[in-house]
Amino acid sequence: MRWRTASQREWWVxxxxxxxxxxxxxxxxxxxxxxxxxxxRRSEQLEHLSQLARSxxxxxxxxxxxxGLFGEHDVVVAQAPWGPHLAVRERGQGGPP
Amino acid sequence: MSHRRAxxxxxxxxxxxxxxxxxxCGAMVLAALALAAVGGALQRAESVRRDTVPELxxxxxxxxxxxxxxxxxxxxxxxxxxxxVRVAVRRAPGGSFEVTSVxxxxxxxxxxxxxxxxxxxxxxxxxxxxxxxxxxRLVGRTRLVAREDLPQLDPVQxxxxxxxxxxxxxxxxxxxxxxxxxxxxxxxxxxxxxxxSAELDAAGGLIVLPGHxxxxxxxxxxxxxxxxxxxxxxxxxxxxxxxxVVDGPGRLVCVARRANGEASFAxxxxxxxxxxxxxxxxxxxxVGPAEGAxxxxxxxxxxxxxxxxxxxxxxxxxxxxxxxxxxxxGPLVLAHGATVTNPLGARLxxxxxxxxxxxxxxxxxxxxxxxxxxxxxxxxxxPGTDGQQALYLAGPAR
Numbered sequence: 340m341r342w343r344t345a346s347q348r349e350w351w352v353x354x355x356x357x358x359x360x361x362x363x364x365x366x367x368x369x370x371x372x373x374x375x376x377x378x379x380r381r382s383e384q385l386e387h388l389s390q391l392a393r394s395x396x397x398x399x400x401x402x403x404x405x406x407g408l409f410g411e412h413d414v415v416v417a418q419a420p421w422g423p424h425l426a427v428r429e430r431g432q433g434g435p436p
Numbered sequence: 437m438s439h440r441r442a443x444x445x446x447x448x449x450x451x452x453x454x455x456x457x458x459x460x461c462g463a464m465v466l467a468a469l470a471l472a473a474v475g476g477a478l479q480r481a482e483s484v485r486r487d488t489v490p491e492l493x494x495x496x497x498x499x500x501x502x503x504x505x506x507x508x509x510x511x512x513x514x515x516x517x518x519x520x521v522r523v524a525v526r527r528a529p530g531g532s533f534e535v536t537s538v539x540x541x542x543x544x545x546x547x548x549x550x551x552x553x554x555x556x557x558x559x560x561x562x563x564x565x566x567x568x569x570x571x572x573r574l575v576g577r578t579r580l581v582a583r584e585d586l587p588q589l590d591p592v593q594x595x596x597x598x599x600x601x602x603x604x605x606x607x608x609x610x611x612x613x614x615x616x617x618x619x620x621x622x623x624x625x626x627x628x629x630x631x632x633s634a635e636l637d638a639a640g641g642l643i644v645l646p647g648h649x650x651x652x653x654x655x656x657x658x659x660x661x662x663x664x665x666x667x668x669x670x671x672x673x674x675x676x677x678x679x680x681v682v683d684g685p686g687r688l689v690c691v692a693r694r695a696n697g698e699a700s701f702a703x704x705x706x707x708x709x710x711x712x713x714x715x716x717x718x719x720x721x722x723v724g725p726a727e728g729a730x731x732x733x734x735x736x737x738x739x740x741x742x743x744x745x746x747x748x749x750x751x752x753x754x755x756x757x758x759x760x761x762x763x764x765x766g767p768l769v770l771a772h773g774a775t776v777t778n779p780l781g782a783r784l785x786x787x788x789x790x791x792x793x794x795x796x797x798x799x800x801x802x803x804x805x806x807x808x809x810x811x812x813x814x815x816x817x818x819p820g821t822d823g824q825q826a827l828y829l830a831g832p833a834r
Contacts (some may be wrong), residue, residue, distance in 0.1 A: 346453075349454075350455045352455075352456060352459070353455035353456050353458060353459035354455075354457070354459070356459040356460070356462075356463055357462050357463065358460045359463075360462065360463035360466045360467065361466055362460075363466075363467075363470065364466035364467065364470035366470060366471075367470035367471075367473065367474050368470055368473045368474075369574075370474065370477075371470075371474045371476065371477035372473075372477075373474040373610060374474075374477040374478070374480075374481050375476075375477045375480060375481075377481070378477070378480045378481045378483075378484045381484045381488060382484055382487075385484070385487055385488060385491060387720065388459070388491060391734050393793065407780065408488065409488065409491075409492045409495075409519060411519065412492060412495075412496075412519045412520070412521075417499065417502060419502045419505070419506065420807045420809070421555070421715060421795060421806060421807050421808075421809035422795055422806075424502060425495055425498065426495060426498060426499035426502065427492065427495040427496055427499055427518060427519060427521075428499070428518070428776075429519035429520070434653075434738050
């Protein structure tokens with residue numbers, strides 16, 4: 340492709356610059372929205388955890404909603420002599436915490 | 437006018453002649469917008485992360501403490517690894533545990549909890565509990581319980597508790613009963629001295645008041661400041677002529693108790709004294725002071741109208757008398773039932789703004805059941821974490 344004038348070349352470069360900027364900005368905004376969605380989910384999980392901590396009925400079903408909250412650690416229900424309580428264990432480790 | 441329009445077009449025309457400059461400006465605006473979006477998202481993620489790490493530390497502490505006590509109930513010091521969190525447990529003097537969680541890359545989080553002899557009665561986790569089915573008609577959200585489900589006062593704790601008549605937080609008032617009851621009362625009458633309510637906190641969580649407690653008539657509610665939970669065992673009746681407001685983090689549980697040689701009754705004629713038509717509660721024959729003991733009156737003759745708010749929890753050994761619309765903020769426990777003393781009718785609504793985690797919290801003065809256990813872990817200020825805020829992300833926010 341041959342450019343007839345310097346002005347045309349400038350316009351093409353400007354268009355490419357703007358398109359690249361817009362694509363980068365869209366990508367970053369998309370990532371920010373994704374990060375926000377994760378933050379909102381974790382906030383809701385923290386709220387759920389706080390409600391569970393106050394609740395007398397701690398069940399394995401109730402802690403499923405906390406999956407992924409602590410990254411490498413899972414929240415589980417453990418059985419102590421005084422009753423069930425919330426506990427954490429390293430992801431992938433079976434058995435009691 | 438046309439000259440100015442031509443000048444304006446000329447200005448915009450120069451932009452048309454410099455597309456790279458326009459593109460650079462556009463790129464900068466887009467970059468600024470994107471950076472603002474990313475910066476905001478990172479800030480929100482960091483805020484959530486700051487809230488998440490202490491919760492991980494708390495759960496790890498809970499896990500480590502339970503594991504330590506399961507392995508050795510009498511362990512004095514132990515260190516366990518809970519995933520990537522190192523948890524150190526230390527039994528402190530005075531029947532408490534100090535637990536420190538070290539989260540890699542985040543610092544140290546310290547917690548403390550009481551060692552409890554057992555669980556509290558489940559009624560302290562509910563809005564309202566009563567033995568008499570009739571109570572549910574007057575008191576909303578009432579759950580019927582068996583007599584053996586009622587909380588029992590612990591005589592050993594009561595024997596060691598400070599007496600209210602020796603504390604400046606209470607003042608004997610021989611005339612207060614005559615404001616409401618023509619015949620007055622036989623037992624001593626006390627009122628709160630709100631200016632000295634600091635003594636309530638210093639009492640160690642349990643006070644026994646040998647007489648009746650009055651919240652006398654007045655325009656404004658009686659206000660108390662409590663830093664710590666307090667159980668006030670009133671060996672007599674509790675009379676509310678106006679609202680009682682409890683400020684501060686402490687929770688107040690008022691117990692109206694009937695001693696041996698005293699009677700409780702449903703005061704159907706609302707005269708404040710035993711009369712033949714009144715219904716006895718828990719005794720076969722009337723004995724003791726004429727006004728009885730162990731009952732609570734919400735609303736009294738001679739006091740102004742309006743509803744009565746009570747920020748305390750109430751445990752009523754005898755009968756609850758509802759003379760005005762009333763709300764109770766804490767758990768309500770009725771060993772018998774409730775009687776309306778207002779001919780126009782009245783009802784009590786338990787607000788249940790607070791209760792107890794009966795498995796992990798102590799209600800002072802009452803017998804517990806079940807195995808010994810640690811109480812709720814409370815965060816203690818830690819110089820490594822609470823005193824300093826992170827200036828940068830300590831780890832990727834995901």
